Amino acid sequence: MNAVQIRSAERALSVGTWLIVGGAMLFSILTVTPLMERHSPKGWEWTAPILPLVVDAAVVIVVRLDSVLATLGGHGGRWPIALRWMTGAMTLALNVADSALKKDLVGAAVHAVAPLLLIVTAETGLAYRRAITAAQSARETQLKAERAERERAAAERREAQERRQREEREHAAQLAREQREHEALIAREQTAREDAARREERERAEARERAEREAREHREQMREQQQAERERLEREAAQRRERDRLEREQEARRQQQERAEREARERAALLAAGPVNEKLPEDKARLVVHASFGEGLPVRAAAELCGWSTGWVSARYQEHRDGTGLVLEGASS
Template sequence: MDERTLRQVDRTLSAGTWLIVAGAVVFSVLTVTPLVRGVTPAGWEWTAPILPVVVDAAVVIVVRLDAALARVGGRAGGWPVLLRWMTGLMTLGLNTAGSALTGDMVGVAVHAVAPLLLIVSSEASLAYRRALADALTAREAREQAARAAREQAAREREQRERADREALADREERRERERREHEARLAREEREHAAALAREQRETAREQERLRLEHADREREREHRAREQAEQARAQAAREREAEQARERARKEAAARAARDQAARRRAALLTAEPATEKQPEPTARETVAAAYEADLTIRQAAELCGWSVGWVTARYAEHRQQEVRV
């Protein structure tokens, strides 16, 4: 349970305790005042509320001081216990006396509820507060121990880091000394290697020049063969295109001749047919009229061949003449 929850529990306990105390005080004043007024001399009845108020004030003081001591974990000895029980018993006696004197046991039980609840809640709240105080103390002790452990760990970590830094400094110094020695050795080796490398480079340069000349010769020969192959490929492609174009022209001419022959046969068939006994379908009739127009037949002859009226054939002849004019 964290500190926030403990504080909330403490506030809830305080609110409940003071609510019970307030209810018990009000109930006690209302119950005890008539009893005290009945045993007070004439003319002094107005002092009747003083006694229950004094007793309840003592209860409030005890509860308040017990709560304050419990929060800090203190104990006041036996006198607060005596005062707490004495005020509680006084409140119980005063609240139940009126009913007890009349022999009303139900009234005694009813009027004993508030005082008994006040006594028990006071003891329980005190125990609760002490338990909460112990819990807070234990929690603070754990937190203090955790802080001490963290501080100890931080000190140990700092010591380890200091030792690591010192060891690192020693290693760096040793590495630096070794590095200088290594650089001096490398410098000697590099000078020796530079002389050998210069000789090798001269020999390599001569060899590379020879290889470059040979490679250039091979490249020129390869480019020459590639140009010859490209020219041969272009010539072959040109021949193939010409052959394909020739075949395409032949196919088109054959198709045109076939179309002309078919159209001629169709016109001849239409023109040599017997006069129609009934109207030809319109597409066939239009073909017949077109063939008659091209053969310079008269409108009446064309009408007899297709079976349509002279007026309709005249309109078709007019369409053919307009097409010739546009062309």
């Protein structure tokens, strides 16, 4: 069944159910009201239709809410079942009570038709709606599976098409690459022929130049000897200058090492004094902070050694990290 047929069946079930409910309510009111008038206190006969209306209203609530829950696939539990059967039993009892009191079995059977039909219709409608809901769920599941299968098939077709396109692109690229290689081979052969021709021409030119060069070589030999002597003297002078430069660099490194050792001793002397109880002068405090930074001491330890706050010491540490601390230290010293 398609969705249109399912909706048509639901409408038919709903219309039929409410027709039966309406007819049973009307029949029940007409049947029970005379009974209630005879059993009401004098002067209160006008309240006779209230009881059948209340019972029938409960029947309407049960039928309506059961249809909604069945459509949603839910279940109300035991209380809706109890209310459904209680209202059905009450409707049945009220409808057959008058005939039963008169011992009229035929009348009791006739008046039992509408309540029994109402009870069975309520139960049957609930079962039908649950079955329709289950069928709809199964159909939706089937449709989802079919849609997923179609999507998977479409994805496979797209993948196959992309693979074919990729193979075609690779084949075209291979053909283009072979064409380029063939053209490159032709170009290399042409270049090789041109190189051979230029090489022959160059060899002939070199042969002519060789004869001229041999004539010049004799004239230049003496000049080259003189040039070699000058170059030897220049090399000796350059070697002397290099030795002097190395000696100067050695001396500079030695002085730098001595300065580093002296600074290390000065830092050790500043740090060896230990924590102080009062703030040192700023210039001396800067020296202590510089020594602490060089030794990798934490900010708090440097603050204890100079007596200044950790914030001030942190600022000096940041200056050293930024490269401005050395300038400040040189200015303070």
